[in-house]
Amino acid sequence: MAGGGSAIRGSRVGAGPMGEAERGDAAPRQRVVYFCAHQHESVITFAVEAQIPESWDCPRCGLPASQDSDNPPPPPKIEPYKTHLAYVKERRSDKEAADILDEAIQTLRDKRKRGEIVF
Template structure:
């Protein structure tokens, strides 16, 4: 194989990509965020007028919300326990209201002859 192809294994657009080919990158600003576990996250944002920097950022290590104040990071969200449908109903109705509704439903079933 004496005569090979010099560009073998290459494709269009392959090769070193310099700033001249891609254009100039936008100016960046790096902001530090801290979570309740004292993890520091440093995402970078484009420095453009009118672009708002978020107040909080999710910590990639533990998932807690992180804020920009190292001494006062945001508190971890409280996990609400699972509630059944009955628990939600009891929050909206008193025992007396529930008894009235049950009596009305039983009367309707008796009138239809479905229960005795």
């Protein structure tokens, strides 16, 4: 193939970004330091006009971090997994549970006597 290829004219293979002269100047920035309960120090860069958040998740451990190095936020309290029975026990006392069970057993016995349930 002579002369006409599919090469892109004006740039070479592997050419990187053109540089600030081609892209324009970078926006002014500010660096903000956050501290977590594990004493990790995270430096986050924001645009000068950006609203700075009070807290930030630590990139190293995931705990919440704040700008106060002497008083970082505590780790969140993790609730253990609760079974369905645990939730039921929170809502009903043992007496209420016994009453409900007695009522269900009586209903089952009545249905058996009438022949509605055969087992």
